Amino acid sequence: MAKDDNGGKDIIAADSPGAHPEASAGTAVVARDAVANPGLPPHRKRVTDLDPKKERTAERTVYTLFYLSIVGSVWAIAAYMIFPIIPEDTGSVRLNNLFIGIGLALALLAIGIGAVHWGKAIMSDHEGVDERHPVQGTDETRARAIEIFQEANEESGFGRRTLIRNSLIGALVAFPLPAVVLFRGLGPQDENPVELLSHTMWKKGTRLTIDPSGTPIKASDVTLGSAFHVIPEGLVDLEHGRLEEKAKAAVLLMRLKPQDLNELPERKDWSYDGIVAYSKICTHVGCPVALYEQQTHHLLCPCHQSQFDVSNHCEVIFGPAKRPLPQLPIAVDAEGYLIAQSDFTEPVGPSFWERS
Ligand code: FES
Numbered sequence: 001m002a003k004d005d006n007g008g009k010d011i012i013a014a015d016s017p018g019a020h021p022e023a024s025a026g027t028a029v030v031a032r033d034a035v036a037n038p039g040l041p042p043h044r045k046r047v048t049d050l051d052p053k054k055e056r057t058a059e060r061t062v063y064t065l066f067y068l069s070i071v072g073s074v075w076a077i078a079a080y081m082i083f084p085i086i087p088e089d090t091g092s093v094r095l096n097n098l099f100i101g102i103g104l105a106l107a108l109l110a111i112g113i114g115a116v117h118w119g120k121a122i123m124s125d126h127e128g129v130d131e132r133h134p135v136q137g138t139d140e141t142r143a144r145a146i147e148i149f150q151e152a153n154e155e156s157g158f159g160r161r162t163l164i165r166n167s168l169i170g171a172l173v174a175f176p177l178p179a180v181v182l183f184r185g186l187g188p189q190d191e192n193p194v195e196l197l198s199h200t201m202w203k204k205g206t207r208l209t210i211d212p213s214g215t216p217i218k219a220s221d222v223t224l225g226s227a228f229h230v231i232p233e234g235l236v237d238l239e240h241g242r243l244e245e246k247a248k249a250a251v252l253l254m255r256l257k258p259q260d261l262n263e264l265p266e267r268k269d270w271s272y273d274g275i276v277a278y279s280k281i282c283t284h285v286g287c288p289v290a291l292y293e294q295q296t297h298h299l300l301c302p303c304h305q306s307q308f309d310v311s312n313h314c315e316v317i318f319g320p321a322k323r324p325l326p327q328l329p330i331a332v333d334a335e336g337y338l339i340a341q342s343d344f345t346e347p348v349g350p351s352f353w354e355r356s
Pocket of ligand 1: 303321
């Protein structure tokens with residue numbers, strides 16, 4: 001009869017002599033041909049265990065690698081400034097990526113190689129056997145764990161070898177620093193991001209045009225139930241920043257029966273004969289709200305299924321979005337073309353910290 005590891009419950013083989021008659025061949029568990037535990041091979045000392053000079057050399061190698069890692073991190077930051085990305089110049093992108101990459105690779109590799117070398121050449125290499133036990137440790141186990149940590153600290157020299165320890169801490173602290181610089185580089189340069197997010201290309205008198213052709217839209221072109229994807233006049237002619245501007249200024253134009261619009265008194269003159277314009281940028285995380293259900297007057301954002309009710313100033317009726325889509329006040333000019341009365345009166349798109 002065999003006992004299991006967790007409390008001595010009897011385990012028997014179905015076909016062993018004296019087996020319980022109910023024991024099933026499919027569930028009885030016992031190793032009938034168990035291999036004897038060969039034990040651990042005898043410990044072999046390393047050169048660094050036998051020769052203090054070699055140990056010192058290994059120690060020097062390890063902290064040199066950690067210092068090298070710091071150099072790599074600092075170089076990555078310096079490379080970001082020495083080799084800036086120049087708009088429209090792909091060569092500058094290549095140089096920027098190459099030298100930042102070299103710095104980051106050196107920083108990470110040197111930490112990795114240093115840590116492995118420390119473990120293999122200097123830290124104690126005796127092998128221990130850790131028996132399996134229940135997940136919750138007893139008081140003795142926990143006390144032993146603390147002992148093990150103390151032993152590990154003693155044997156690795158983490159507390160004692162201050163040069164290695166401090167250089168490793170320095171390398172680990174320095175390594176994430178390039179990320180701060182790189183993330184900053186994703187934001188707009190020399191411009192106030194809050195201002196940029198608060199304003200779009202729309203201004204008084206800008207004509208509404210069809211996306212992507214840029215053809216101006218007459219009020220008479222917008223039939224009942226139709227929806228247009230709209231961009232501001234002049235956007236297609238922009239040489240720089242066209243996508244950035246479009247990402248803020250894109251609009252959806254729809255025509256409903258005037259009696260289907262529940263307009264607030266202060267927004268009565270923001271529409272024209274049932275034609276309304278709303279930002280196409282979802283207030284959840286900024287996907288284009290591109291699906292219009294003309295029977296229900298609902299707009300659907302395909303990203304996370306937020307729904308907006310066009311007849312009630314695009315209030316959110318379902319989904320994770322928290323704000324209605326901003327409305328663009330529109331009118332008609334002397335030639336019958338739809339024009340904006342002003343920019344949006346609030347920032348478009350998702351919330352951000354400084355949004356008022
Ligand atoms: S981006 Fe529109 S619902 Fe998430």
